[in-house]
Amino acid sequence: MAGGISLAARLLAVLLILVVSVFMLAPLAVVIVSSFSASEFLIFPPRGWSLRWYAEILASRAYLDAAWFSLQLAVVVTILALAIGTPAAIAITRHAVPGAEIISGLFLSPLVIPTILLGTGLLMMFSRYAGGSSFWALVAGHVIVTLPYVVRTVAAVLARADRAAEEAARVMGAPWWRRYWHVVLPQARPGIAAGAFFAFNVSFDEAVIALFLRTPGVETLPLLIYSKLEFSPDPSVAAAATLMILLTIVLMVALDRSVGLDRVAA
């Protein structure tokens, strides 16, 4: 009898996995398939196949400029988020900071506070005191929304690491910089790698803050795609989106090789 129930449960599990797979992957799949369309319009499934839309975007000033802007933005944001978030995570996990809970809550709060509120506030602040939006306005906004990822991943890794090693270094008189460079940072490395992955990805994909701070010359790749979607998208949008998905896959594989996706997800 137990075998019968187990079979029913197994079938249900398989059914669930099928439904969720279609639900989660269909939106990505139709974008990828559409990008190989030969036709002028976005029809699914495409009537014919070609790589013309890839040729088109790789020759398009608008796409290349936006991609270059997004890449610079994501790199600067990742470096700053690591530089600010890693020490904060070390302090939260390794030092008996008074009010540690409140501080760590403060660092994680941009994850749940409506991004639209931050976008509104940044637009008000930069137009009032800095003469309008700029690359650095967007950097500021993105550092805030990526910090929680860095703090979280680094703190999670440090919480599991052996504290005795740092204590030993301290007792044996290692200067502070050697203690950090030889003990704490190597221990935190998997968390830093995962944090860098999230920070880069989130910044490269982010559209809400970017929409608020958009001015001529401050246009990211997701923004360019968004504005094309508002009017009549042609398959070039699908080609650009497919390349972005490909970049995400490459980064995920790299993260899996270096740290292990399983550890990051759970």
Place this chain on the structure above:
Amino acid sequence: MKREAFLLLMPGVVVLGFVFALPVAQVLLLAFDEGPGQIGAANFSKLFVDSYYPLVAERTIRLASLITLVTALLGVPLAYVMYRAQGWIRSALIVLIVLPLMTSVVIRTFGWLVILGRGGLLARTLDMFGLAPRNFSLMHTETGIVLALAQVLLPFMTLTVLAAMSRIERNLEEAARTMGAGIFATLWHVVLPLARPGIVSGSLLVFALAVSSFVTPMLVGGVRLPVLAGAVYQQMTSTLDWPFAAAQATLLLALALLVILPYARLARARGG
């Protein structure tokens, strides 16, 4: 020791203060600004002049509730399957959840536009089974928004519940099974109650994200089905009534805080 911690935290606190707390405070202050030197709630009473904004708020809450329900119905069983799965199946399921999560919301919504539109994948599939006419479309419908946003937010539910399930003692489930409980009885009486804090956290998180979501409702629902976040954006960029936009954003924050505060308390109780 104290000084070291202080120095480590300093950069983060300064940055959060200047580019997070300050802009947010500015919005909150402007919301109560009634012109030079005047403070009051006039911007908020503008929300109730006619039924437009109350309807927008009602739609936003209704959609967020439905999305939370859909993600819970799919995400909780999925989390359990992930929790029990091993080897390549587990890895494949993690990729299934994390890859879409790490793909831009703009791109995922684009995919939904292709699926939901007239003559799109969904219309064709339903037409094939004779379930709906070919010109069937879920664009500019609340159902379309719920479907698309549920896909966007399902990973948050699944990963939160999975984290809670991973803390359940395996022995408890074993014990129930050895004592003769079937798998479904075990799920209902043992796993589900133990996973409840995770389910509650996941639901609060998804609701908070859904209520303030912007890109997906704007693109799928369009101007005909505005939500609160879209209204804020319109006021900020088209109408340019910033104090009114600030009042709407403040309302949105209040709505989100209603679920964020219990969420934070739960997270702290778990020590995570």
